[in-house]
Amino acid sequence: MLKGEKLKKTFKTGILRSKTISVLNDVDIEIREGETVALIGESGSGKTTLGRVLLMLIKPDSGRVIFEGTDLTKLKRKELKKLRLKMQLIPQNPEDALNPRWKVYDSIAEPLKIHGMYEHERVVEIAKKVGLKREQLSRYPWQLSGGELQRVVIARALIVKPKFVVCDEPTSMLDLSTQATIIRLLMKLQKEMNTSYLFITHDFELAELIADRILEINSGKVKSKN
C-alpha cells in the first residue's frame, strides 16, 4: 500500500551549513494494508525523519514514496492535499500538538473543515470512540491531562478515516498507566478502521507486543528485526 524506495535525506548543519549529515541513506520500506510496523531506533537515528518523509512533510533528496500506486514526490500541492485525507500523523508530544487557543472540539473538527466536509455528528462520533467526554470538547488544551490530550490528537488524526497513520512515539511523554490505555485505544481503532500504522518507538518490548513486523533504523539504514 505504501512504499518508500531508495529514500535519501541529508541535512546541513554547522555555523556555515558546511557539514552534511546523512539521515536517510537509501532506505527501502514497505507497509501493507492493515498492518502495524514498528520502527525502532535510538534518538538521532532518523526514525522521525523517515516518518515525516513518508508523509511528505519533508521532501526527500531523492527516492520515491509510492502510496496506492501514485508517486507522492511528483504530485502537485493540490493533489497532495487530497491524499492527506488518507495519511495522518500522531506526534510525540500531545501538549504541543494542539493549538492552545482552540477549543478541543474545533481542533478535532478541523481536518473536516479544511477539506470542506464538516459534519457535527462525525466529530461527536469520533470523540466518543476515543473516550472523550462531551463536556471535555468545550475545554481548552491546558485544561486536559496528557492522556486526554493524546486522545484528542488521535481523534483529530482518525476522524478522516485515514488508511495510513504514522505514530511518532505517541506515548513517550505519557505516564505508564496512561501509555497502556492509549496503546490499547490505538489498537482497537486500528481494527475498527483497518488502518496501517507505522509505529515509531524506542521501546523494544512495546514494539514486540504490538507490531506485526519490527524494523530497526540505524545510521540511516533500515533493517528488519525479528
Added chain:
Amino acid sequence: MEFAQGTIFRSKLLNNNLCLIGFGILAFITLMGVLAPVIAKNPYKTNIAERLEPPNLKHPFGTDQLGRDVYSRVVWGVRTTLLVALTISLMSMSIGCFLGAIAGYFGGIVDDIIGRVIDVFLAIPELVFNIALVGVFCLAYGESIWNVILAVVITNWVSYARIMRGIVLSLKEREFVLCEKALGAGDLYILIRHVMPNAIGPMIVLATLNMGNVIMTIASLGFLGLGIQPPTPEWGQMINAGKNYITTAPWLTFFPGLFIAVSILGFNLLGEGLQEVMDRERIVET
C-alpha cells in the same frame, strides 16, 4: 479547572498594580480628550488683552503669547496626540506583524530580503530618519498630518517585524503546526489561523510599550517644527512655541510637558503590567 481562561486572565490583570495604575492614568487622559468640547474652551481663540497670563481661576494653566487658554489647548492636544499615535501604532503593527510573520514562517529568500530591510532600518537613528522623511514628504506633497504619520510608520514597523519574526520562528517548530500540515492545511491558512493568533499577546504588549515611544516621537517632531503644524493644538509644538518665554512664562512649557510625561508613563506602566501578567501565565503553563 472549571474556570475559563479569560476569567483567570482578567482576575490576574485586576490584581496587577502596574496594569491598574497605567490603565487609570490612560483612562483619565482619554476621558479628557473625549470630553474636550465640554470641559475645555475653544483652543484657537486668541485674546491679545490676556496674553501671557500666569495660571489663575479663569485660565487654570495660564495663557500663551497670543492669549489662548493653555488648559484648553492641552486638553484638545490629547485628541491630536492620541489619535495620531493610535493610527501610527495600528498601521505599523499591521505592516510589521505581516512582514515579520511572513519572514519567520516562510524563511529562505523571503526571510533574507525582509531581514536585510529590517537591518537597514535599524541601522539608521530613528529620529534622524523621521526628520528626513517628513522633510521629503513636505517638499513632495505639501504640509499634512499624514506626513508625520507616514514618516513614523516607516521607521516604527521594524520593531514589530523583528519581534514577530522571532515569535513565528519558534511557533512554526511547534508540533501543532506540523500536524496542520499533515492534515492538509495550506501555509497561509496555518499562518493566519494558527500561528499569528498565538503571537498576538506579545504583540499587544509591544504595541502598548511602543505607544510611549510614538508619543515621544510625535512631540519631538512637533518641537522641531516638523510635526503637526499650528494652530492645531499639539504638545510638542506648544513647548516649541513656549520655549522663548521659559523664564517669564514657564507654564507654557510645563503643562504640555507634564501631559507628555504622564501619558508616556501610563502606556509604559500598562505595558509592563501586561508583560508581567503574560509572563506569569507562561510560567504556570510550563
Added chain:
Amino acid sequence: MLRVENLKVHFKTELGIVKAVDRVSFDLREGEKFTLIGESGSGKSVLAQAILRLLPENAIVAGKIIFKNRNILELSEREMRKLRGKEIAWIPQSQNSLNPVLSVGFQCAEPLIEHFKVSKRRAFSRVFKIFKFLGIESKKAKNYPHQFSGGMKQRVLVAMGLSAEPELLIADEPTKGLDANKIGQIIKIFKKINKTMLIITHDLRFADKLSDRVAVMYCGEVVEISPAKDFFSSPLHPYSKGLLDSLPSRGLKPIKGFQPSMIDSPKGCKFRERCEHSIEACKKTPPVITLNDRLVRCWLYAKRREIEKNV
C-alpha cells in the same frame, strides 16, 4: 540516615490548595539505593525538593526531615547552604542544567573551589578521578556541554553531584529523554557509586534493575514501601499492581479511570475509585500496615477487626 516523618507540602494556588505531598514518612538506610516511583503529578519531585529545601515560596511545609539527627526544616538558610552539595547532592532532572558557556570540567570543579576552598589543582584532580570513574575521558573536561550527547551530559551531571563527595545523592528523573541503551549505561554507573542514593523516577524497568528498596507514590501519598525484589515479584498495593501490569512486558493492562485532581482529591483512599478491590472501609483514610519489612497503605491488609471497628 535520612528520616522523613509525616511530611506535608501544600501549595496555595488560585484554584485552591494543592496537596503535593501529604503525610509521607519513610527512612533511608545507609548505603542503599532507594527509589521513589510515581507518575507525573504524584508529588515525587516536590518531595525531593523539600529535602533540599528548594521549594518555591508559596509552599507550606509541615512535618520533619531528619538528616544526621538534625531537622532540615529547622536549619537556617546558611546552614542549609553548607549542607547542600557537601552532604546532600542533587542531580537535576534536566540536562539543560549545565551552563553552556563553561567547560564541563570547570563546572564540576567550581563548587569545590568556591564553596569548599579546595585548591584548584586538587579540585581538578578530583574531578578527573570522578570522570575516569564514570567513563568520561579526562581530555573531554575541556569540552563544552553542547559537544556532549544526552547520555554523556547525564554523566557530567552525576559527576557534578559526586564532586564534593556527598553522603546522600538525590537523582531526579535521571533517565528522562534517554534511550534504552543509554539508560543501561546510567544503571551501570549508578550501581558503581557506593553511596546512599534517593532516585526519583517514573521508569519501572530502571527502578527494577537498580534499587534496593522502592517507594510508590500516588497523589502525594506513599502507598507502598518494599524491598525491590519483593515489589517487582509481588506488589502489595493495588496501584502498584496496576502500574506493573501496564508494562508492555506484563501485558500492557491499563488502570481504569484517571488520577484525581490534587485539589479536591477523594477522601479516604485516593486510589479507591480506580481500584478493583475497593470495599466500604476505603472511604476512610487507610492505615499504614507493616508486613515484615514492607509497608502498605491499604485497607486490604488490615485485620478484619480493625476494619469492622472503622466501618
